[in-house]
Amino acid sequence: MSTPQPPRRLHPEVLLARRRARLERLLQSPLVPPRPSGLSEDRRTFLREEAEELYWNELEWEKLTEEEMSQGGSELVELAFPGFLAFIDGLLLKKATADSKVPATPRPEVVEDVLLFLATRYLELLPATDDEARLEREMVERLIDLVLYRLHGISVDAASRLELAGRDD
Numbered sequence: 613m614s615t616p617q618p619p620r621r622l623h624p625e626v627l628l629a630r631r632r633a634r635l636e637r638l639l640q641s642p643l644v645p646p647r648p649s650g651l652s653e654d655r656r657t658f659l660r661e662e663a664e665e666l667y668w669n670e671l672e673w674e675k676l677t678e679e680e681m682s683q684g685g686s687e688l689v690e691l692a693f694p695g696f697l698a699f700i701d702g703l704l705l706k707k708a709t710a711d712s713k714v715p716a717t718p719r720p721e722v723v724e725d726v727l728l729f730l731a732t733r734y735l736e737l738l739p740a741t742d743d744e745a746r747l748e749r750e751m752v753e754r755l756i757d758l759v760l761y762r763l764h765g766i767s768v769d770a771a772s773r774l775e776l777a778g779r780d781d
Contacts, residue, residue, distance in 0.1 A: 624731035646720035660725040689754040
């Protein structure tokens with residue numbers, strides 16, 4: 613008689629590949645990964661840690677105030693994580709303002725690192741059954757999608773229309 617095997621754990625990379633594949637199906641087009649910027653490993657780690665800190669701070673603020681989570685749940689993620697999403701936008705900035713002394717330098721490899729962090733967080737929350745963890749898991753799943761949209765230059769409105777159309781199939 614064989615001993616029961618522990619359940620296989622999904623890896624963050626696999627989760628992200630599935631989310632990308634879903635998005636490609638909706639778009640009916642392959643997603644081309646942006647070219648890395650050649651950022652040093654130290655700088656890349658620093659920027660990823662900054663994004664993680666923003667995530668944790670905004671999550672804690674949301675738990676304290678219960679503004680978005682109690683009113684609209686995962687549908688209001690953009691309102692619950694404005695600083696985090698603005699940071700992601702900054703990492704992907706392709707054009708600097710006219711008065712900027714520094715040119716825009718997109719950092720898509722950092723955004724990929726942040727996506728791995730979010731995927732890991734989602735998988736950590738997967739076994740939890742309490743309402744707070746379930747809601748956080750839904751919010752993280754939505755954040756993953758929002759970051760993927762930004763990384764691949766897809767507007768949220770266009771993605772929402774595609775998702776709705778995909779539900780009709």
